[in-house]
Amino acid sequence: MYSIIYTTTSSKEEAKNIARELVENKLAACVNIHAIDSVYAWEDNVEEDMEFALSIKTLTSKTQDITNHIRKLHSYELPAIISWKINGEAEYLRWISESVV
């Protein structure tokens, strides 16, 4: 089974560092990064920040390993880490499997 794991960072540099670390360590096959504006609840206020979102394509079985890596590398005390299962074209999914160990 395959998943997207989605997290956000405060800078593009931090996003790229996490992405490279996950791909180098064969925890993810591919990471897509894009700029976002975030609006969120924090201590009874509505806060706004510019952030970067990472969509990490991987095997579902790597979710806990990736979560641990993100929490270790991440500058936030409580990073957003969510995920959902994906299907896909057979040859592309095979490539994900082969890129992850």
Added chain:
Amino acid sequence: MYSIIYTTTSSKEEAKNIARELVENKLAACVNIHAIDSVYAWEDNVEEDMEFALSIKTLTSKTQDITNHIRKLHSYELPAIISWKINGEAEYLRWISESVV
């Protein structure tokens, strides 16, 4: 259970207004906004527009409330409102639960 609810608006201002309203009313914990180019079918033509996408992180149980809020606030007659279920890191999901009432 947790979901992303995804909608699109015609301006960043409208996207931010909807995001703030949902977070202030404790219907959503966090909203991520990004610019998109949309290509879509409309009355037998292919139309193109610049828009903004909102990815709203919330409890699945808030889907109908959020849908009602979006339809009330939105400038479109028929806004795109779709959703899918998510998993996530336990502490982050707890934060979503606590931010939503």
Added chain:
Amino acid sequence: MYSIIYTTTSSKEEAKNIARELVENKLAACVNIHAIDSVYAWEDNVEEDMEFALSIKTLTSKTQDITNHIRKLHSYELPAIISWKINGEAEYLRWISESVV
């Protein structure tokens, strides 16, 4: 049932061409395009590229047709093609159904 099909291209022009082709041929109701930075594994290296992501909203039953179209139109040997099921607001889902044949 409804799905998002997600793919990436090397240019905005290619993304728009694929989006228009899918909407014109009534394979998809709407395509949202945004710029991304990609970090991925390729032949034991970590590569980086600027790309564009397409989020294609359609009937789940069109997944194979859309996959075939993307592979025919796409400049990559092995394009990323993944998908996941979505729910949505009833009237908007009806519009997707009516836009796809």
